[in-house]
Amino acid sequence: MKNLVAVVFLSLLTACGFEPLYVQKQHDNPWFFGKEFDTSISQEMAQIKVEPIADRFGQQVRNNLLDLLTPKGAPKKPKYRLTAFLKRKTVTQQAMRTDITATSERVRYLVQYELYEGSEKLLTGTSVANVSYNILSNPYSTTMAQKKTETDAAKIIADDMALRIGAYFHMKISNKKGPADDL
Numbered sequence: 001m002k003n004l005v006a007v008v009f010l011s012l013l014t015a016c017g018f019e020p021l022y023v024q025k026q027h028d029n030p031w032f033f034g035k036e037f038d039t040s041i042s043q044e045m046a047q048i049k050v051e052p053i054a055d056r057f058g059q060q061v062r063n064n065l066l067d068l069l070t071p072k073g074a075p076k077k078p079k080y081r082l083t084a085f086l087k088r089k090t091v092t093q094q095a096m097r098t099d100i101t102a103t104s105e106r107v108r109y110l111v112q113y114e115l116y117e118g119s120e121k122l123l124t125g126t127s128v129a130n131v132s133y134n135i136l137s138n139p140y141s142t143t144m145a146q147k148k149t150e151t152d153a154a155k156i157i158a159d160d161m162a163l164r165i166g167a168y169f170h171m172k173i174s175n176k177k178g179p180a181d182d183l
Contacts, residue, residue: 040173041170041173044172045069045070045169046070046072046075047075047078047079047080048080048082048115048165049081050062050065050070050082050084051083053084055086056150057109057150057153058084058085060150060154060155061084061111061154061157061161062084063154064154064157064158065161065162068158068162069082069165080115080116080117080122081115082113082114082116082161083113083114083116084113085112086110086111087110087111087112088110089107089108089110090107090108091105092105092107092108094132102135103134104133105132105133105135106130106132107130107131107132107133107153108129109131110127111157111161112126113125113126123165123168127156127157127161129152129154131149131156132149133145133148
């Protein structure tokens with residue numbers, strides 16, 4: 001029974017047009033990839049040099065991006081350059097007590113990024129992360145909650161940027177194929 005459910009699920013998944021983002025199919029069979037993948041998208045992403053980003057939050061975003069884009073290490077001769085900066089950080093107090101002190105804060109991080117090949121700008125985007133934490137009676141606990149929230153936001157931003165860059169390379173490489181090659 002479990003095998004039947006898995007087969008039905010996989011057939012529905014392939015019918016909806018699902019395909020891996022970071023690889024291209026090598027043959028025309030729409031039901032099975034045949035273990036033949038073109039990894040050119042991952043190879044293109046591994047050629048990105050991630051420029052340093054200011055402040056501790058920027059450092060966390062950059063470290064996450066390095067893990068996602070270049071897991072085997074920084075490229076020796078990068079083809080692309082990624083710049084990013086924290087455009088805005090907004091802190092909003094929420095859940096006010098009767099003495100007008102907040103019991104939680106919502107923080108919104110807005111990071112702008114640009115991908116270059118040489119001096120040509122290939123991609124521009126903005127990533128947003130909304131996170132929150134409770135303001136506790138113990139100041140140390142509140143500080144740790146703030147730091148955890150900042151770390152989580154950096155991961156969210158880096159994941160979003162890597163996904164959008166991967167989608168850009170997916171479209172770029174897919175468009176290089178002819179219409180007869182596309183399935």
